[in-house]
Amino acid sequence: MERFKNKLAIVVGATTTLGVAIAEELVNNGLKVLGLDTSIALLEKLALKLQYSNGTFQYYIVDLNKESEIINMISWTQENIGPIHIMIYNLTTCTQSNLVQEQTEDWRRIFEKNVISLNTITRKILKNMAENYVEGYIINISTILENRSRRNVYNIINESINTLTESFRGELRGSEPKIKITNLRLVTDINIIADIETNTASILKCRDIVNAVIFILSMSSNVQIDNLTLSIV
DSSP, X not given: OGGGTTOEEEEETTTSHHHHHHHHHHHHTTOEEEEEESOHHXXXXXXXXXXXXXXXEEEEEOOTTOHHHHHHHHXXXXXXXXXXXXXXEOOOOOXXXXXXXXXXXXXXXXXXXXXXXXXXXXXXXXXXXXXXXXOEEEEEEEEEESOGGGOSHHHHHHHHHHHHHHHHHXXXXXXXXXXXXXXXXXXXXXXXXXXXXXXXXXXXXXXXXXXXXXXXHTSOTXXXXXXEEEEOO
16 A cells, blocks of 8 residues: 555545445555545534545545536536546445336436446546546445345346446556556345444455555555455355
């Protein structure tokens, strides 16, 4: 992680339990972290918590469904903090409603919020990385429901995210500078990620997932982890 010290990492979904844990770990490793989310109260609370860490934490309110806001965010970031080296996307949300009963507008809203927004911010951040000629890293976090009887809209969305990530990876292969992209897949039987202090053994813990993020980023510059899947045993 030493090579990323004082480099900028963007954490999308920074106010979720997992987002907070990731942001805190990166800041403690000496990175500059920009947290993206829509709740200013929760972002301010996180900024206060991390104000005396080894690195720095700032935040930006952005609606990822609006391309103009993503463009403005990246412009502000470049001007006020610097080039982007890392993006960790941790914002997959979805319904577990029945496929037969799901309404068309709900489908459209879900895909816009999860797949299209990820595509848009990834393209814009890749452009920033290329313009600044940095060796960047993107980690997309998605969740797979283990119970096949509940594999509905939620898993379709997450498989779409995985396919999108693989497509970006294919286009980036052999590019200069090197920009790597990883699928971090979380297998769980329920659509939640445990709080760090939770002792329930049936679900993944934040600490385990954060360790996986650090493991991915700690690989040497000539190594890319394409896919990493975490599950409970």
